[in-house]
Amino acid sequence: MNKTISFYFGRVLLLGRTNVGKSTLLNKLMGKNISITSHKINTTYFNITGIYNYNNYQIEYIDTPGFINKNNIIHNLFINKKFDIILLVLDRNKWNNIEEKIIKIIKNISIPIIIIINKIDKIFNKTVLLPHINFIKNKISFIDLIMISAKNTLYISNIHNIIYKILPKKNHFFPKKYITNQSKELIISEIIRKYILKYIHNELPYVVKIKVKPFIINSEVLINNLIILLYVKRLSQKKILIGKNAKIINFIISKSQNEIENFLNKKITLKVWIKLK
Template structure:
């Protein structure tokens, strides 16, 4: 019997907050596992997503926008623990934040793939060539992709080129494995994404989300009770909103997103409690 070779590699995604790292991760693996928001610092810890295609398997790691004091990530870069780095840029934005990333990237020998994201928002395409020349003087990279992660423009080329350059190595995850996040964490993140959408400023980050009795179920149940733990009555009033409008919007959006992810009908009960 012919033995089919397997190819595997790990890829670290770096870039400023709101550059589109989470959107790119979701697009690359074909599944929404990382929450997306126009607000900065939505992702506050690393998230792993697994891409599987035949004999190829890619482990993508999405990182927070501010990694500059994260010793684990910094040391992993210095130790060359990844096959490639995807350094994602928000269009032609470049300031001290990108310079800080370049300083870190110069300490590693990992090949860099540059991703110029949100090209759908660049109306004057004539700026791209001068910007690319600028990038060549700033950072060493082996490939450059101009994409729109949101609209899935040219993102398939990223997976294709990485697969062509993966080393022969046994797959590290089962074929049906998608993410390192548990179902409970995914539930919480989906709800948090809805909260971020409908609430303003720092309040979404102060809410503690608890899934009630979730661990008693081997599979996600149709009825889920969620507690939003907050500090005072004023926060509770803001979350509920006038005539409970805000809470209804959070509930409706969360239910639809959970149903889409888990492919089953969900009845979500949200309770707000003061700690």
Template sequence: MKNMFCGTILIAGKTNVGKSTLFNKLIGNKISIISNRKNTTKKYILGVDNDINYQSIFIDTPGFNKKKYKKNKLKIFNKNFYIDIIILVIDRTIWKKEDETILKNLNKNKKPIMLVINKIDKIKKKEILLPFLQNIYNSNKFFKLIPISAKKKYNILEIKNIIKKKLPIRNHIFKKNFFTYNTKKFFISEIVRETFMHYLQQEVPYKLKIKIEIIKKILNKELYIKILIIVKNNRHKKIVIGKNGSMIKKCNIRSRIEIEKILKKKIHLYINVLYKKN
């Protein structure tokens, strides 16, 4: 009987370095939402990649928050998870004090750390990459350095192969067809939140609450979904709805298409907006 390999890999880093994009590519499913706005990921999200005898359990984390760090409330990961490997993601060759702080906290776990240099496709002067990698390599802080472009899937397979070699011999925790704990409601609300963040950009704060009021099957297993978006400012309500309902209509169409892709079902989506001060 062949050995079974299984382990948990934590993905950490500052906000907006591409952790969620990397997470989704490693899983092969869109689980964590993506946005060019900071602090898009709000919770720890679990996703599983199964490959014959190997099971890699990835955890996407919220980005490092400088304000919380100043208040001594920095939490890099949830202690409920037993971590085997850590991936620290940085944006190109940008290494700042926040990265050093995250690394310092991660080192307390005494687990092997891989440094992933993301968005290398955006580096205009490619000649600066090699000296940066050499300098980091000489620091002996990481067991592996991998330059990648998560968005373009460059070196994603390489990361997966490196992780496989590091996984401990252990029975698989999840079944082969399992890929996340997240519920249908979670997926739907996150897709809608991602869509509105994409179109609204900086116009509306992050505290856009998505409440799923109804999910029910109709006709030939099609889904009827009714969603309520709650905002804390009446001006924001007008922005979310848009002139003559243009914004909410645009977001509804895009959200419905994305939900249908994931659930592989025909969706009837209805979105309303509510201003609620408290």
């Protein structure tokens, strides 16, 4: 008689300050780049979801924007969606009012918390970690604590191993081939925004609106020419985005096209239009 196979599924929320490395961590957990990373603050504007499948385990990872004082991102997440596990990502031994505010929201929520101390590759005197861990223990209850370097892929697999042990026994929510619930258009716009962030060193990347013209028919990519509209508010912003002799926009197009082709597994021609709005 064949033994019945149990399936496990759970939603795992990544929380932490801006630039703590949540997007890098999500990409490493997924083994694919589905969330853009940058040294600039507030790179992630909205929740990015990654669907990780391993044998009879399925994990829905939700990468959140860095905690922003002016809004209720975390409050709204808990109101609108049920989570099974929280990954609280900390930057080495940094702790200030941002972490205090996050703790205040989640400390009384009956969801298992795993503490992730990231960027340990940048800590040269590891003795500072023990008192910091004791400090965290006095702040909040958690089921486990892991020290990692997301950038260098150090100890990432330990996170999966802990999550497997506490995932609810539940049927999988997504088809096995799903990687993310984000549309292809949204992922492409994120790729382009990543290179705008990289090549423009002021506040402009945060005001550029990106629109990808629909290019998918019956789930198949049938159009070779991919049309991208970049909206800015002022003519001066348009000039910055184009750059001298169109150098900046050509860099953005070239780099974006290569990554988009890898993502779609298809050769495309990227056409970018910059418009005032």
